[in-house]
Amino acid sequence: MSKLGSIGARLYRGEVGYDFIGKRKIWYGISILITITAIVGLAVRGLNMGIEFSGGAVFSTPKTSVSTAEAQAQAQSASGGHQAVVQKLGDGALRIQIGGLDTQQAVPVQEQLAKELKIPVKDVNTQLVGPSWGEEIANKAWLGLGIFMVLVVLYLAIAFEWRMALAALIALIHDLTITVGVYALVGFEVTPGTVIGLLTILGYSLYDTVVVFDSLKEASKDITKQTRFTYSEIANRSINGTLVRSINTTVVALLPVAGLLFVGGGLLGAGMLNDISLALFVGLAAGAYSSIFIATPLVTDLKNREPEMKALAKRVKAKRAAAAAKAASQEDAQEAPEGAADGEDGPAVVGPRHQPAARNRGRGRPSGKRR
């Protein structure tokens, strides 16, 4: 920890840092590439929709000695020729999926199947889903997604500003696309559990983004009153300053999900736990990535188009040129008045190494006010 802790401190002070903003084009490129891959995967391979969406029946039996092939043949004959997919689960149980059965037809099939497999009917777990139900779940989920996006954009636009709202939205769509793309490419089955996982990503992905934005907002509050840093530099400092937190959050969020995934995949074989955690796992990773590499750089790009910010960048540049022209010995003289003038200090990562952290500016603020 001490090592991590001191890295945290150095990140905090701006002694070390990664130039997220400066290298944003590279990350944009990577993201666009991943997104395109995801979309192509989706278009070409499509999603493997589970029984819950297409309608049909899933029977799972307790431990049995019947082989997969045997069970499949029996399931198909019992269902009158419907396609059956049989999986053997870890503990010898069978999971038999029969597509295209409607809820009415499924009942006799269940009975017959139980008879053929020599299992009491009451020991067979069944799930019968009418096709309209899966559609209903999916439609409602889309509706929820839409409403949520509108609300959250409004909220962020009010709490922060529209640029951040827009950037957060783009990052969110980015995360969802990647997650869905992974599902399409790998061919995981999409179930209501997946939808739940996907919807949770909404909250999480934004949660992370919001924390970075919060710090950025704080840091850039009085940005036009100073001439030491451009918006990009401040944004970069915000990301670096919250980096430790972002990493910790992501790790802490992923650990329980990893627990779910391990248990869901390892002990139960398949099912709701597994589905939810898989989607979450992919989505959380994408979410952490996008809030750092996509959302904040996007805000910076949007922000830098403002005349005010352009002017600021110009002033900063001019000032730096002037400063550079002066002798090194004069540097102190230049800095002191500045610090006194605006109570700001906090260098950008790109600035000289010995300069203080940008986060200080935020922190310095309240005291400035109090004065």
Added chain:
Amino acid sequence: MAAPKKGRRAPAGQGHPGRTLILVLLAMAGLIGGMFYSGTLTPRLGIDLAGGTSFTLQAENMPGKPNAINETNMKTAADIMDRRVNGLGVSETEVQTQGTNHIIVNIPRGTNAKQARQQVGTTAQLGFRPVLTTTVGTKTPEPKPSPSQSGKNAKGKGGEQAGSQQHASSSATPGAKPTTQGRAVTDSLKKAPSAKPTPSGSAKPSTPPAPGGDQIPPALQKRLNALDCSTKQGRAAAGEQAAATKPSDPVVACNTEGTQKYVLGPVGVEGTDVKGAKAVFDSQQGQGWIVQMDFTSDGGKKFADITGKLATKAPPQNQFAIVLDGAVVSDPRVSERLNGGNATISGGFTQQSAQDLGNMLSYGALPLSFKIVDETTVTAALGGEQLHAGLIAGAIGLGLVVIYLVAYYRGLALVALASLCVSAILTYALMTLLGPAIQFALNLPAVCGAIVAIGITADSFIVYFERIRDEIREGRTLRPAVERGWPRARRTILVSDFVSFLAAAVLFIVTVGKVQGFAFTLGLTTLLDVVVVFCFTKPLMTLLARRKFFADGHSWSGLDPKRLGAKPPLRRRRTAPTQTKEA
């Protein structure tokens, strides 16, 4: 600059951390006390964890009745289904409406799911049709029974629903009975003997109507002959066809037991004209169980008309059939015109059969039909296994988080753990108490939501801890750092929790089924997270900041300034121009 001053100010602004802590502990004690008081110590488990069967029914408007899907109707339908399903002798069955047009029926394990399915799945399309003729339910080889002869021998059919009939004679004994409303009028309808020897034919609706006529049109007669009510499939097919028939056309139909088949005239009174029906035990006149019906004013008139007509006819045409979804559930005989908007049906009911009929009659008053769109049966074994897996997953997740927090935050992790514990206890207690209160049942997605929430909750602490450590890095001592870090950490926590809660709320309101359970837990834990951070973590931090172990930055406290990279005489350091300001 003002750092020392702040150090002095901070304690004043922090209120009474001790009191807040005590409040939280009291709240916890209260909730736990509530659990013991109400006797529920574990959350109610959903079907997927406890085992059992769950149906999801989707309401559909009946043809010609748009806009019938509304809250009132859905509620009534759920109530009726509840009664019907609980009538099976299953106590813990629960029926809930969900969203705008779904009803969820959860039946715990050990119940006859098949029977429940039939009860629940029976959609209601109720009508009163005059009986034109009736005969035994098997296929009739020879065509040609004439209607008139059919009233004769009653062959007892032992239907549960229809009850047995007592009384073969054509004259019904009017049992006048006071209705519940105290209307004076009444009437009694006797259940007619339902059997009749004769031919069978299956008639389909499209044929010519023979309303009121005594003669059965040949086409109907033919269908009646072809109709075979003795097999399930035959009955199902007949029911489906009959149910699809327009109310104004005559139909052929079976009774629910398959012992009788009928040719029925057009619908005289629709199910929606029934205001209510219930089974009562008639002790005054010794008729045993009877079914009382109330009609709407319009329905009462229609009913008076039809009974007036029927009363004059010869058996079996003095009977009318109560047709539910294409099957005759009862075929009482009418002895006189029944005015007054209410009626009773008597004759050989058992309590069960009377209640069944009463429920069906009420059910029919809804202009809705339902179909099962999802049915899940989970054996107790699998349910237990899933619960077990969920708990293990939670334990593993929690364990990993704890290890990580301890490794990274050391002493501070204690604060985080204590807060997580408080959060967990509150969540558990609320879930348990919400079980009886709002029918909350813990299902697998809800367990997932709770596990995922560990991350969200822990994140709030991370935000705050990082904030405090940043303050320390700036050279503050712990107490001012705890106080100065708080306002900004608080804002960040509120903003991000709000987003998380927004997601949960939208999902809860908009979605259905399993997604809803998940959203509920997520929303609940997010709210609790705010409560815990504000009322527990922060005051606890304030108190701990006074302890030497933390305040001096013991190397295991997680707040060691050296480890954090803040060098105590920091303010004076030349290399950090920042400090010009601070000093």
